[in-house]
Amino acid sequence: MGAYDEKKETCGTICLKYLLFAFNFLFWLAGGVVMAVGIWTLVEKSDYISLLSSSTYAASAYILILAGVIVMVTGVLGCCATFREQRNLLRVYFVLLLCIFLLEILAGVLAYIYYQQLNEELKQNLKETMVQKYKQENEKQITKAVDKLQQEFKCCGSNSSADWAESKWVTTGQAGTRKVPDSCCKTITENCGERYHPSNIYKEEGGCITKLEKFIxxxxxxxxxxxxxxxxxxxxxxxxxxxxxxxxxAEPY
Known part of the structure; x- marks a missing residue:
């Protein structure tokens, strides 16, 4: 009976080892996906992050990158711990899994919280950012982000193209004869922002704020x-x- 129990336990352990190995391989791949999502958010869409007053959106992406790196390292550690059958390594592996679990829950919670407050933040800050900082000294990142936003989403101004009449760029004479930035034009040519007509610029109601909100x-x-x-x-x-x-x-000491 004792030999049967020992054999049964051995088979159970072997099955668990292979299940855990398969899990770790998939987990390692998942870590790459998590890290890729975080990097893509920061690298490809970093211009839009500069238009947000809160750092919550960027923080969620950074947390995902950190979690992704730890996941990939943990996956390798998990494979080693599984096949070497070392309880100490399994303890470390479990603690890392728990840490990653908490990190990713935190990223998800931050994303959910920011999801709830995004509309209010954009209403309060996007127009001010655009009219106060566009084409101003030391604000090249904002200028680039605004131009990219207007061209990519085919919009003009925060709420409408009329917002640009209040901008420092226009009121201080920096715009010259242009009423809106050239990035508002449906077809960009030099000084095309002079012609303030629906056939030339994007003038639909809602402006860029609704499109940026949907994107984020x-x-x-x-x-x-x-x-x-x-x-x-x-x-x-x-x-x-x-x-x-x-x-x-238990390992002998």
């Missing part, structure tokens, strides 16, 4: 879904780790 909300959904989704998967890994840890005999 879509990305917050991705950040939140990735963070919380991977965190839920990690629960499975933690369960496998605990089961394998209990099945392994």
């Amino acid at each position: 909300l879509d990305h917050l959904r991705i950040i939140g879904a990735v963070g919380i989704g991977i965190a839920c998967v990690q629960i499975v890994g933690m369960v496998f780790t605990c089961c394998l840890y209990r099945n392994l005999k």
Whole structure:
């Protein structure tokens, strides 16, 4: 009977080892995805981040990058711990899984909180940022972001093209004869912002604020879904780790 129990335990341990190995391989791949989402958010869309007064959107992306790096390292550690059958390594692996779990839950929560307050922040700050900082000294990043925003989303001004009449760029004479930036034009040519007509510039109501809000909300959904989704998967890994840890005999000291 004792030999049967020992064989049964050995088979159970072997099954757990291979399940945990498969999990770690998928987990390693998931870490790459998490890191890629964070990097893509910061690198590809960094111009738009400069238009936001809050750092929550960027913070969520940084947390995902950090979590992704730790996930990939943890995946390798998990494979080593599994096949070497070392309880100490499994302890370290479990603690890292728990830390990553908390990091990704934090990223998801931050994304959700910012999702709720984004509309109010854009209403309060986007117009002021555009009219006060566009083409001003030491504000090249804002200028680049505004021009990219207006061209990419085919919009003009925060709420409408009329916002530009209040801008420092226009009121101080820096704009010359232009009424709006050239980036408001449907077809950009030099000084095309002089001709303030719907056939020449984007004049639809809602301006850039509604389009930027939709864009960021879509990305917050991705950040939140990735963070919380991977965190839920990690629960499975933690369960496998605990089961394998209990099945392994304590290491002699």
